[in-house]
Every structure is written in structure tokens, then in C-alpha cells.
Amino acid sequence: MPDSGPGGALPDLPQAKPVAGSRWRMQIVWLVPIVALLIGGWLAVKAVLEEGPTVTISFRSGDGLEAGKTKIKYKDVDIGIVKSVTLSRDHKRVIATGELVKDAADMLVDNTRFWVVRPRISGGTVSGLGTLLSGSYVGMDEGNSKKARHDFVGLEVPPVFPSDIPGREFVLRSADMGSIDVGSPVFFRRLQVGQISSYELDPSGKGVTMHVFVNAPYDRYVRNDTRFWHASGLDVSLSSDGVQINTQSFVSMLIGGIAFETPDSDRNTPEAIENTRFDLYETHTEAMKQHDRIVDTYIVTFYDSVRGLTVGAPVDFRGVEIGEVTRIFTRFDPVKRQFSIPVEINLYPERFTSRYQNGPQRPGRIASSPHELADFLVASGFRFQLRSGNPLTGQLYVAFDIFPDSPKTKIDWTKSPPExxxxxxxxQSLQDSLTRLLAKLNGIPFDQLGAQAQQTLQNTNDVIKKLGTDVVPEAQGTLSSARSALESANSALQPDTQLQQNTSDAMRELARTAASVRNLTDYLERHPEAVVRGKPGDKP
Structure with missing residues (x-):
């Protein structure tokens, strides 16, 4: 509006110019929510960046699991927590979802293991006693695989040892578990060097496969020819050698265990690699038996009692065990109508060869033609015979020795196995001899001999009676005459009788005559010429 001049007129004023305002002008009041939004976003991004991995673990039951409370630990350090516990879709298992810290992401690999730690007694060991007060938790053992994984099947039994302990695991195959369990000790020279880590039934149901872990440095004593056997309780064996009792330790007597040893002849064999498979034997004796590559099966038939002969009894050749009994049967021969006891035996030809000679070549057969050698031995009188190994136990064994007087026979090689x-x-031979003697005695006509003996006795009685009636009186007269003659001779030989005096005089004369003859003989020996000339001084 113009300014008014004098007389009421207004003065001229400058015209206002419109100015366009900014459409994006922010009020100060909006600064607070914006800052809060930025902080929240930053916290969200940080939470996402620091969030650890999620893992799902399947268990058979939810015992000891509680969402929001059950912790996940590794080496007794909290690395996560169980967020939820739900059932699987088939309602057969429990699915536990856990959240781990970010640093544990690289620990979730293919062979990582999870299990619920609770109070447990297994294999003679007690674990998880601390959970009586703190509650159960999920234990974790880090694997060494390179493949990542986030879903796992939890172990029902905690692992015996962590995966980072030095040593090696081996696989054992046995017919049954015996008295051992997970955590049972493994002994070497009565020193505990490992434990049973796990076991499972074979798919065929005919055996059990066990995994044993041997701690370092003892694992280097497990070689390719090492023998494992049950060391549980007392190993009492009754054989032809008598009663033998073996045990490893008092612990093995209570909870069982496994022991291993390498034969002296095989200690130079290479060390066994990881997961090498071995057979688990029942006893130390069975484990340390010589393992032969060549086995020949034969049948030996006995016709007397085999009581005391058992499967596993040795076949002995002059003190050296060359085989063992594998089966015992009975057989009836309808032609001869006779029972027999066929015994199946395994012979090990390598044991006939020399083992004291050094050399890289292992022993084999002692002959290129086994049949020719067997025929030669049988023709030479070699036979199999039952013998008593121990009179106290009554155990028998089969001996292989030479019997020169055995009847000749041959081997029928068409039979399988040959006999x-x-x-x-x-x-038995003595019994057979007595039987033959009794048979001969039974063939003697004792009745006839008795009748003849009775007739002879009757004749003898008649002779005695005749002697009493005829011969005896005459003999009495003869004896009386002889007595009279003896009395006459006795009276004639008295010292003061004429016969004695005449005899004395005659003896003296004979003595003087003998002296004269002696003197004459001496003189003639000195003077033989006296026979012609006579004594000196005598007249011619």
C-alpha cells in the first residue's frame, strides 16, 4: 500500500515478494525417532551378524531336555542353548532345536557328535554326577570332517573318549559280547591302554562287531598279527594238560575287558592301521594258537569209548601238537552190524616242517605229493590212537605214532574227507587179549577133564589101598632086616671090638710098608746104579 502524503496521504511502501518454501524441511521433533530407528536397525543388523548357527538334534526321548534352559556345552563351556523341543512327524523321536554361538559355526561338521549328559554308570565308569545339582545338558564333541552339517542324530550313549585324544581305533569281530560293555577296559600286559567305544549286532545276526580305542603310545603295539581275547572274569580251562586259571586284573574280574598280545614270532610285522579288523577269541590259549594257512581234514574211526575226548582236543605227534579235533560222530555199519565213533580232525602240515631255520620263506608242506607221503606213513605203521592226557581229569587226546605190528591197510582217497x-x-588191546584168552578158556572141555581127573583120583585111591594091604607088610619086614643089619654093623664098629683092633694093626703095617717104599724110592733116585751093583759095601 502506498504511503499517505501530507493532508492524509500515505507514503509508498515496498511491495512484498512471495518466496516458495522448501518441501523437505524437517522439524527438530522428528530427529529423535530417526535416531532411534537408526540405532534399532544397527542393533538388528548386529544381532543378525552375530547370530550363531542353528542346529537340530534328534533323540530317542526328551529326558533331560527343556526348552530355554538346557544348555549345549563343549569341554564344559557353554556354546549354546536348546530353544525348542518338539516331536517328530512320526511321533517316534524328539527333535531339539538349539542355537549356538557364532564361533561354533565351523564345529558343525559331518562327524560331530551330540548326546545328553545325565548321571550314568556304564562299563565300570560313573559319569555325569555333576548334573544331579545343575541339571542335564547336551554334550558336544567336535568332528574332523570337512563337510558342514546342521542336522544330527544324538547318541544314546556318551562317547568313551573325545575325538581329539591321540590313539587309534580298531574293529573286533566276535560271536558274542560276553561280559563286556561300552567303556570296558582294554589291557596290554595287564596295563589298561584303552576302552570299548561302541558295538553293534551284525546284519546277519551271527556275531557282534566292536570298536576299541587304544591310546597312544600303546597303539603302536597293535600289529597286523596281534591277537585279541576276552579277559573277563576268571579264564578256567580244563584240558589234557590239567586245570589252568588265567586272569588280567581284579577290575576285569568284575566288569570284564579285552586283552591283546602279539606272538613273539610275529613282532616284526608292521603296525596295524586305523580300523584294522581282528577276530576276538574266547580265551588266551585259543588266541595264541598257531594260525596255519594249510589245513587238511581227515576222519579217524575208533571202536572203543571216546569219553573224555572233546572238540578242540589236540592231535599230538610225539609231544608236538599237529592238529585238533573238530567234530565227533557215531556211525552204524549195517553190514558188520557194528557201531563206531568217527572223529573229524584238522591236521596242519606246516607244523611238520622245520621252524628253527632262518629265512624269509614261510614253512609249507614237507612233500610235494601229500597223498604219496600219507600212503608211505600208513604203510610204515603210523596210526592214530586215543591216549589219556591227564589221569586226574580223564581228558583224552589223539596221538599219531608208529605201530609196527599193525595190520596192513590203505587209504581210500575217493572218500571226502579221507579216512x-x-x-x-x-x-583196549589188553581187554581184547583177555577176551581172546577167555574165549580160548571157554573152548576147553572142563567137564570132560573133570571126569577124567575124578577117574584118576579113583585109580589113585585104589593104588593106595593096594599099597596098604600088600606092599606095606613086605616093606615092614624089609625094614626090620635092614635095622638088624645096621645094629650088627654098629656093634662091630665099636672102639673096643676085635675088628677095630685088627683094623688098627693093619693100618700101622700099611704105614710102615709105605715108609719103606718111600725110602727105597728116594735111594734109587739118588743111586740108580744100585739096581745093578747093589749098595756100596755089599759083596758082589
């Missing part, structure tokens, strides 16, 4: 000849036992 080798036998010789009866010593007692």
Missing part, C-alpha cells in the same frame, strides 16, 4: 587208520588203545 585214516587207527590203533586201539593200550587198555
Amino acid at each position: 585214516l587208520p587207527t590203533a586201539p588203545r593200550t587198555l
Whole structure:
């Protein structure tokens, strides 16, 4: 509006110019929510960046699991927590979802293991006693695989040892578990060097496979020819050698265990690699038996009692065990109508060869043609015979020895397995001799001999009676005459009788005559010329 001049007129004023305002002008009041939004976003991004991995673990039951409370630990350090516990879709298992710290992401690999730690007694060991007050938790053992994984099947039994302990694991195959369990000790020279880590039934159901872990440095004593056996309780064996009792330790007597040893002849064999498979034997004796590459099976038939002979009894050749009994049967021969006891044996030809000679070549057969050698031995009188190994236990064994007087026989190689000849036992031979003697005695006509003996006795009685009636009186007269003659001779030989005096005089004369003859003989020896000339001084 213009300014008014004098007389009421207004003065001129400058015209206002419109100015366009900014459309994006922010009020100060909006600064607070913006800052809060930025902080929240930053916290969200940080939470996402620091969030650890999520893992799902399947368990058979939810015992000891509680969402929001059950912790996940590794080496007794908290690395996560169980967020939820739900059932699987088939309602057969429990699915635990856990959240781990970010640093544990690289620990979730293919062979990582999870299990619930709770109070447990297994294999003679007690674990998880601390959870009685603190509650159960999920234990974790880091694997060494390169493949990542986030879903796992939890172990029902805690692992015996962590995966980072030095040593090696081996696989054992046995017919049954015996008295051992997970955590049972493994002994070497009665020193505990490992434990049973796990076991499972074979798919065929005919055996059990066990995994044993041997701690370093003892694992270097497990070689390719090492023998494992049950060391549980007392190993009492009754054989032809008597009663033997073996045990490893008092602990093994209570909770069982496994022991291993390498034979002296095989200690130079290489060390066994990881997961090498071995057979688990029942006893130390069975484990340390010589393992032969060549096995020949034969049948030996006995006709006397085999009581005391058991499967596993040795076949002995002059004190050296060359085989063992594998099976015992009975057989009836319808032609001869006779029972027999066929015994199946395994012979090990390598044991006939020399082992004291040094050399890289292992022993084999002692002949290129086994049949020719067997025929030669049988023709030479070699036979199999039952013998008593221990009179106290009554155990028998099969002996292989030479019997020169055995009847000639041959081996029928068309049979499978072939049958080798036998010789009866010593007692059986004596019994057979007595039987033959009794048969001969039974063939003697004792009735006829008795009648003849009775007739002879009757004749003898008649002779005695005749002697009493005829001969005796005459003999009495003869005896009386002889007595009279003796009395006359006795009276004639008295010292003061004429006969004695005449005899004395005659003896003196004979003595003087003998002296004269002696003197004459001496003189003639000195003077033989006296026979012609006479004594000196005598007249011619």
C-alpha cells in the first residue's frame, strides 16, 4: 500500500515478494525417532551378524531336555542353548532345536557328535554326577570332517573318549559280547591302554562287531598279527594238560575287558592301521594258537569209548601238537552190524616242517605229493590212537605214532574227507587179549577133564589101598632086616671090638710098608746104579 502524503496521504511502501518454501524441511521433533530407528536397525543388523548357527538334534526321548534352559556345552563351556523341543512327524523321536554361538559355526561338521549328559554308570565308569545339582545338558564333541552339517542324530550313549585324544581305533569281530560293555577296559600286559567305544549286532545276526580305542603310545603295539581275547572274569580251562586259571586284573574280574598280545614270532610285522579288523577269541590259549594257512581234514574211526575226548582236543605227534579235533560222530555199519565213533580232525602240515631255520620263506608242506607221503606213513605203521592226557581229569587226546605190528591197510582217497587208520588203545588191546584168552578158556572141555581127573583120583585111591594091604607088610619086614643089619654093623664098629683092633694093626703095617717104599724110592733116585751093583759095601 502506498504511503499517505501530507493532508492524509500515505507514503509508498515496498511491495512484498512471495518466496516458495522448501518441501523437505524437517522439524527438530522428528530427529529423535530417526535416531532411534537408526540405532534399532544397527542393533538388528548386529544381532543378525552375530547370530550363531542353528542346529537340530534328534533323540530317542526328551529326558533331560527343556526348552530355554538346557544348555549345549563343549569341554564344559557353554556354546549354546536348546530353544525348542518338539516331536517328530512320526511321533517316534524328539527333535531339539538349539542355537549356538557364532564361533561354533565351523564345529558343525559331518562327524560331530551330540548326546545328553545325565548321571550314568556304564562299563565300570560313573559319569555325569555333576548334573544331579545343575541339571542335564547336551554334550558336544567336535568332528574332523570337512563337510558342514546342521542336522544330527544324538547318541544314546556318551562317547568313551573325545575325538581329539591321540590313539587309534580298531574293529573286533566276535560271536558274542560276553561280559563286556561300552567303556570296558582294554589291557596290554595287564596295563589298561584303552576302552570299548561302541558295538553293534551284525546284519546277519551271527556275531557282534566292536570298536576299541587304544591310546597312544600303546597303539603302536597293535600289529597286523596281534591277537585279541576276552579277559573277563576268571579264564578256567580244563584240558589234557590239567586245570589252568588265567586272569588280567581284579577290575576285569568284575566288569570284564579285552586283552591283546602279539606272538613273539610275529613282532616284526608292521603296525596295524586305523580300523584294522581282528577276530576276538574266547580265551588266551585259543588266541595264541598257531594260525596255519594249510589245513587238511581227515576222519579217524575208533571202536572203543571216546569219553573224555572233546572238540578242540589236540592231535599230538610225539609231544608236538599237529592238529585238533573238530567234530565227533557215531556211525552204524549195517553190514558188520557194528557201531563206531568217527572223529573229524584238522591236521596242519606246516607244523611238520622245520621252524628253527632262518629265512624269509614261510614253512609249507614237507612233500610235494601229500597223498604219496600219507600212503608211505600208513604203510610204515603210523596210526592214530586215543591216549589219556591227564589221569586226574580223564581228558583224552589223539596221538599219531608208529605201530609196527599193525595190520596192513590203505587209504581210500575217493572218500571226502579221507579216512585214516587207527590203533586201539593200550587198555583196549589188553581187554581184547583177555577176551581172546577167555574165549580160548571157554573152548576147553572142563567137564570132560573133570571126569577124567575124578577117574584118576579113583585109580589113585585104589593104588593106595593096594599099597596098604600088600606092599606095606613086605616093606615092614624089609625094614626090620635092614635095622638088624645096621645094629650088627654098629656093634662091630665099636672102639673096643676085635675088628677095630685088627683094623688098627693093619693100618700101622700099611704105614710102615709105605715108609719103606718111600725110602727105597728116594735111594734109587739118588743111586740108580744100585739096581745093578747093589749098595756100596755089599759083596758082589
